[in-house]
Amino acid sequence: CGFQLRGSSDLPFETLYIALPESSELHAQLARTVQASSRTRVVGSAAEAQAVFAVTADNQSKNILSLSSAGRVREYELVRSFAFRVHDAKGQELVPAGQIVLRRDISFADDQILSKENEEALLRRDMQNDLVQQLLRRFTAAKQLQK
Amino acid sequence: GESLPPLRVDPALLGAPPLRTPTASVPAPVGAAPAVSVMPVPPQPVPIPVVAPRPVVAPPQAVPTEAPAPGVVHVEAERIEGKSGVETVADGGVVLKKGGNVLMADHLIYREAEDEVDATGNVHLRRDTDAMTGPHLKMQLEQSLGFFETPLYAINRPPLQKPGQPPREAISGQGKAARLDFEGEDRYRFSDVTYSTCKAEVDNQDWYAKAKSLSLDYQKEEGDADKVTVVFKGIPILYSPWLSFSLNNERKSGFLVPTIGGTSQSGMEATIPYYWNIAPNMDATLSPRLLSKRGLQAVGQFRYLGQGYQGEVAGEFLPQDRVFNGDRSAFSMLHQQDFGRGFGGSLNLNRVSDDTYFTDLSTRLSNIAQTNLLREGRLFYNGGWWSTQMMAQRYQVLQDPSQPPAGIPYDRLPQVTLSAVRPDLPAGMVLNLNGEFVKFSHPDQTLAQGRRTTVYPQFSLPLQTAAFYLTPKIGLHATRYDLERQVPGLDTSLARNVPIVSVDSGITFERDMQLFGRNLLNTLEPRLYYLKVPYRDQRQLPLFDTGLVDFNFAQIFSENIYSGGDRLADANQLTAAVTSRVIDPVTGSELVRVALGQRYYFSDQNVTLPGMAPRTGHMADYLAGMTASLGQGFSLDSALQYNPRDKQMERFNFSGRYQPETGKLINAGYRYTRELLRQIDLSGQWPVMNGWSAVGRYNYSFKEKRAIESIAGLEYNSGCWSTRLVVHRLATAVGRTSSAFFVQLELNGFSRLGSNPLDMLKRNVPGYGRWIEPAADPVFGAQ
Numbered sequence: 001c002g003f004q005l006r007g008s009s010d011l012p013f014e015t016l017y018i019a020l021p022e023s024s025e026l027h028a029q030l031a032r033t034v035q036a037s038s039r040t041r042v043v044g045s046a047a048e049a050q051a052v053f054a055v056t057a058d059n060q061s062k063n064i065l066s067l068s069s070a071g072r073v074r075e076y077e078l079v080r081s082f083a084f085r086v087h088d089a090k091g092q093e094l095v096p097a098g099q100i101v102l103r104r105d106i107s108f109a110d111d112q113i114l115s116k117e118n119e120e121a122l123l124r125r126d127m128q129n130d131l132v133q134q135l136l137r138r139f140t141a142a143k144q145l146q147k
Numbered sequence: 148g149e150s151l152p153p154l155r156v157d158p159a160l161l162g163a164p165p166l167r168t169p170t171a172s173v174p175a176p177v178g179a180a181p182a183v184s185v186m187p188v189p190p191q192p193v194p195i196p197v198v199a200p201r202p203v204v205a206p207p208q209a210v211p212t213e214a215p216a217p218g219v220v221h222v223e224a225e226r227i228e229g230k231s232g233v234e235t236v237a238d239g240g241v242v243l244k245k246g247g248n249v250l251m252a253d254h255l256i257y258r259e260a261e262d263e264v265d266a267t268g269n270v271h272l273r274r275d276t277d278a279m280t281g282p283h284l285k286m287q288l289e290q291s292l293g294f295f296e297t298p299l300y301a302i303n304r305p306p307l308q309k310p311g312q313p314p315r316e317a318i319s320g321q322g323k324a325a326r327l328d329f330e331g332e333d334r335y336r337f338s339d340v341t342y343s344t345c346k347a348e349v350d351n352q353d354w355y356a357k358a359k360s361l362s363l364d365y366q367k368e369e370g371d372a373d374k375v376t377v378v379f380k381g382i383p384i385l386y387s388p389w390l391s392f393s394l395n396n397e398r399k400s401g402f403l404v405p406t407i408g409g410t411s412q413s414g415m416e417a418t419i420p421y422y423w424n425i426a427p428n429m430d431a432t433l434s435p436r437l438l439s440k441r442g443l444q445a446v447g448q449f450r451y452l453g454q455g456y457q458g459e460v461a462g463e464f465l466p467q468d469r470v471f472n473g474d475r476s477a478f479s480m481l482h483q484q485d486f487g488r489g490f491g492g493s494l495n496l497n498r499v500s501d502d503t504y505f506t507d508l509s510t511r512l513s514n515i516a517q518t519n520l521l522r523e524g525r526l527f528y529n530g531g532w533w534s535t536q537m538m539a540q541r542y543q544v545l546q547d548p549s550q551p552p553a554g555i556p557y558d559r560l561p562q563v564t565l566s567a568v569r570p571d572l573p574a575g576m577v578l579n580l581n582g583e584f585v586k587f588s589h590p591d592q593t594l595a596q597g598r599r600t601t602v603y604p605q606f607s608l609p610l611q612t613a614a615f616y617l618t619p620k621i622g623l624h625a626t627r628y629d630l631e632r633q634v635p636g637l638d639t640s641l642a643r644n645v646p647i648v649s650v651d652s653g654i655t656f657e658r659d660m661q662l663f664g665r666n667l668l669n670t671l672e673p674r675l676y677y678l679k680v681p682y683r684d685q686r687q688l689p690l691f692d693t694g695l696v697d698f699n700f701a702q703i704f705s706e707n708i709y710s711g712g713d714r715l716a717d718a719n720q721l722t723a724a725v726t727s728r729v730i731d732p733v734t735g736s737e738l739v740r741v742a743l744g745q746r747y748y749f750s751d752q753n754v755t756l757p758g759m760a761p762r763t764g765h766m767a768d769y770l771a772g773m774t775a776s777l778g779q780g781f782s783l784d785s786a787l788q789y790n791p792r793d794k795q796m797e798r799f800n801f802s803g804r805y806q807p808e809t810g811k812l813i814n815a816g817y818r819y820t821r822e823l824l825r826q827i828d829l830s831g832q833w834p835v836m837n838g839w840s841a842v843g844r845y846n847y848s849f850k851e852k853r854a855i856e857s858i859a860g861l862e863y864n865s866g867c868w869s870t871r872l873v874v875h876r877l878a879t880a881v882g883r884t885s886s887a888f889f890v891q892l893e894l895n896g897f898s899r900l901g902s903n904p905l906d907m908l909k910r911n912v913p914g915y916g917r918w919i920e921p922a923a924d925p926v927f928g929a930q
Binding site: 001002003004005007008022024027028031032036037066067069070071072074075095096098100103104106107110111112113114117119122123126134137138139140142 | 488542553554556570655670732735784824856878
């Protein structure tokens, strides 16, 4: 049916600076994933990097999806809307600027708020893993386009 | 409360800073004296260059190619006479051009020494992109000093374009004034003036604002108006003794649009917000809100933003609520701080005076539907390979008087967590370490409380190629409880140590595919996950923060079916899933994702929550999910959970959206959870006819046979004003509903009047877009 094992792929830059606070979990996770799955190195300053990864929007929201007949929340939708660009020192884009929207549903009950808080954290982590994978796929696509 | 966006001021009210380049076509004010068309063309135009001998303003070095040379005056007319260098008198179809000015009149005197024109009879002045007509103009052209008697004017200045924002159209405003004084370059003062964005003739406009005086200063980029009345369809609807506004979109202190509305709980209401622009990084809004049944409520909000920190403080106070018989108040505060070097912190505090505060006083679903109000402070450090966080947390529980009392969650005072990853151990080993210490306390003296400490080190050996990965992992989950108020006869000091073994593996296949004439990339990603967790009797352990997790794709690849640390489910199970994606090879973005998942249990379940029956049988539910962005505004999202043992659907959700363009939108959703939920949710927005557009939401529960939330609205846009009528109805408790109505009047390019249903529509109709986005933000309306 035409499926083949995925071939190895590189990113369109050899060094990357991630313009996010070092205290952010996304910074740590993206750095780990980039270094584990490609030959690209993550560096500590924009000056020494071939590419700068910048977040232009990162909005997390929690929308009510459904209510019980008593007007209490039955389900929430977790949404993360993430926009980024990857550019070189001259501001030239190395990866097309893009937006990634991730959604997860979570059921809710007021008397389980602590366990639902933990569960929400699990889903947020799942969304962030998904986000990092999608980012990497976009970086790779930009490299393949260069070829 | 919801954050108020920065106050934006409409530069197009009377224009952005003037363009120095003359524009080719400037629309004449509609309804103005038809000075241009009726004026006879001079049979033999005799251009007489009148050279100003001593220009007051030094002419610039570079002379534009098309525009007449600065300082040079051209006059055309049927008859021209006068003394050269002193005075020029022109009659009949006079056209005078100087710099960016083009002046037409029946009769004109130009005094060269003063650089002054005195024009009478069908005077028409065009200054750059502004145009005005009237019976008499006297003005020094270069210095821009003088006056225009009873002018009709039209101003058409493009708003400032900000980088990164979509270009905005110019709004042309027009009106009439008893007098216009030119007070120097870029300074106008109108007396007894009207202003409107309506294109109709000046005396036939649907709405206009009139002011005793209006001053515009394009150098300071400020405007001031005195004694302002807004008249809509002949009826005065708003009065302000003064207004001050910015001409360059900067925030400025001043009153915001008063809001009007009504709710079933509080009667009619009106709010007059005042916006205080304290500093470039700080602002506040203070709003008295009058509720006809209850009294006067004070509402305030303060926001700040700095290098590494930001926050918002909001408070509400209603003294002596006449329905409730007492004082009522609410407070919230959110602060986020980045201390640098990996350190950060946040504070999130919320408090209301009583249980029914939101259901009585709020019109916001996210408040009304809320039972637990968070109070929490966090400090954290992220050192790259390890991070730690300290948190103190407590909830205020709002009890619904019509419901059985809601359970009160445990306080976590404090919780300390630690997380570390070392991916660089010998032989490619990776160490993950999670640790947690929590002190749980509870006001109910019959419930156990105490300290829980967990350490969970895990070693894994990830083997990875581009197409394939295999990750065996082994860990030891160790927990210790030190309890107070434990059930008599049970130990107060308890421990639980559980080894956890898992193997996660996956392969990625790819192929090129053609779909709808596009070259796309298609992946196929099977994944297998084996998990072994031995059984430990945990019936003595209290339940502080633990519950059953939703069965979904995140959960089937996690180690525990419970969230929280009080229960570790025994497991001997294999989970299989396959994901297929369709990817746009140009951008790498995901267009379609389809996933299927299933789990096989090799043994029965032993660890349960109190009152829950253990699972039996070997097959878990099937999971399937799909998301797709199909282009042309179509998107679909669906998920299901099917129980093969009882042959029944446990959960099924479907939602679709069609949004071919802004203002045209249909959302349809169906949500089903067996025994709990069966609802449809329809929402949308669509143009109907002649400027009318319908908007609405209908959320119906088949289980209770009752509408949970319904919104019906109509929008009308005439071009220079628009109106929205919205009725909102919400189930707040069993057999109880709350309803509200909103009427909103928006004068395009000027302001929005009435309570703000836009907020509500945006929240309730996903994708809702204003049918016609104004070219500029409203003058004193929060966007």
